[in-house]
Amino acid sequence: MIHPILQEAPSSIETGRLLLRQPMPGDGPLLFEAVEESWPELTRWLEWAKKKPTEMDMEEQARHNQVRCLNRTDLIFQMIRRDQGQLLGTCGLYSVDWSVPRFEIGYWCRTSATGQGYVSEAVHRLMELAFVELGAQRVQIRCDADNIRSSKVAERSGFILEGILRNEMRSSEGQLVHTAIYGMIPKEYEEWKATSSFVRDHKKVKL
Template structure:
């Protein structure tokens, strides 16, 4: 299957959210959220290790837009449906279009953490992957110590298929970490 020939929506909604592909010009809202949230994100995400400039963030959004169109990576930005406030970023990554299978990654603006937005977004993205992209498998991988990240697949009935011990370095490169693999498969 040639994924470039697949037509599917570039945005969708859930009860409280609008979830869409990145567009040129999204750099500012993402930059602002990263700046506010760096302290919370830096223990878990490589891109949060150093402060990015607005220009770097905008360039990243434009690359994400191009990758989405080329079906190489499907980054998705999450906005509040009523007021358009940026809440976080997610997407379908490390894709295998032959299966098809996808990995969901996510991060939330610290100002919106703990309100159920990311759980709602991941549930919506999983539904999108199963219905629009005909996924047979969706994975969520996260550091075993990241309790907030682990809570999302557990709330959404993803199965913990295993823990890969000493599988990765911590994002600061100072220690070995275990990686949890959660999955949901097509019913």
């Protein structure tokens, strides 16, 4: 296996409505705006949302995330509306194990853009990136078992619920939570793609 830093991966990809591009310096204010708007939801579901960040914190995170992309430890993308240039959130392929290869899809979306199919659209493109372009043998999605919206994204995208890890982690408020693990392998991806409304490249994904 070649060293992860030598793995080829795109710096930006597109869907019908979205530009997914890797983080860069200067993203802090845009990220801060999205986080500020969405803090009540983020702090409920995401472990990292324990302390409300400042604009400088978000700029620091953007730069750290850029380094993670360069090192190929994660492939992180800012989720941006192509028609308005508005940053909607962050998504990507995390917990990368290039020896398999294995990836974990993660995402969050600003509150005002939820329920409009943007997350599913991004997830479908990340699935294509993982399985078709990066040769994934496994892709998974983890979420709080009580996070119905996130679970629905995984289920609509063809992922199989493999189990519930009880008391697996603590929420941002310190409460023990159960974690749902959804998984997919190449054969299941091909079956899902053949029977779903998935449309690749620049055509709009029907959600």
